[in-house]
Amino acid sequence: MVGKGSPKLNMIARASPKLLRFLGTTSGIKKKASPKCSKAKKTGGSPRVVKQRADWNPALEKSLVDILHEYKDSGYRGDNGWTPEGWNKMVKEFHLRNKYVNYTKSQIQDKEGQLKKDYRMLKEARRQSGATWNEDRHMVEGSPSMWDNLEITFPKIRKFRNSKARFPLFDALGELYDGHLAEGTYNLTSLEPPQEEAPLRTNS
Incomplete structure (x- = not known):
């Protein structure tokens, strides 16, 4: 056993600079590791939580359509859609009526x-031969x-083939x-009145 202040320990310290350097580097590694880890955890995913996903339900869709109806003759709408000022007013009104959501202007426009x-x-789809509209559903x-x-022209219409796919806002x-x-x-072109073709078929 060698005491803390013994001459033997002093001799070992003076005679082994490599040992002192080794001890110094290992302690330095421990000091440098902790700040990096803490910064990575703090700055990790905080900005991603800010954006709210626009999860729409029938009540929110109806609220939006009601507002669109209220503004359709207000001067904020032209042949190409609503003006930027009109959208700003409608978005503000939407949030006043639905305080529990916070959608962006682009999400509401989408x-x-x-x-x-x-x-x-x-x-x-309702114009197709054999199609019927179920008023109750x-x-x-x-x-x-x-x-x-229909899916050939409208690939996304397949979502309405589902027996639960109601569309009360039609x-x-x-x-x-x-x-x-x-x-x-x-x-x-199928949207044109079919009566125009009728006389051509009767001439024979």
Whole structure:
């Protein structure tokens, strides 16, 4: 055993600089490791939690459509849609009525665009031969072959083949969009009145 202040320990310390260097580096490693770990944990995923996912339900969709109806004749809407100022007012009104959600303007605009496309797809589905509209269930009913043909033009319409896929906003959206839909992907020649072709078939 060698005491703390013994001359023998002093001699070992003076004679072994490599040992002292080794002891110094190991203690330094321990001091450097802890701050890095703590910073990684603090800055890890905090910014990602800020954005709220836009989970829509029928009540929120109806609230949005109600607001769109209220603003459709307010001067904030043109042939190409609502003005930026109109959107700002509608988004503010939406949050006043639905205080438990905090969607961004773009999330609400995306939902409006989705509802417009869904309405247009179902409007076309109702025009198909053999299709019927179930007023009680608010959904299109038809044969599997009818749905197969529709999916060629509207791949996303398959979600409405589900027996639970109701769309109670169809009439409200019809009042909102008919006459205000621009030419685009969902405009088909089949939307023209079929009576125009009738005289051609009777001449024989």
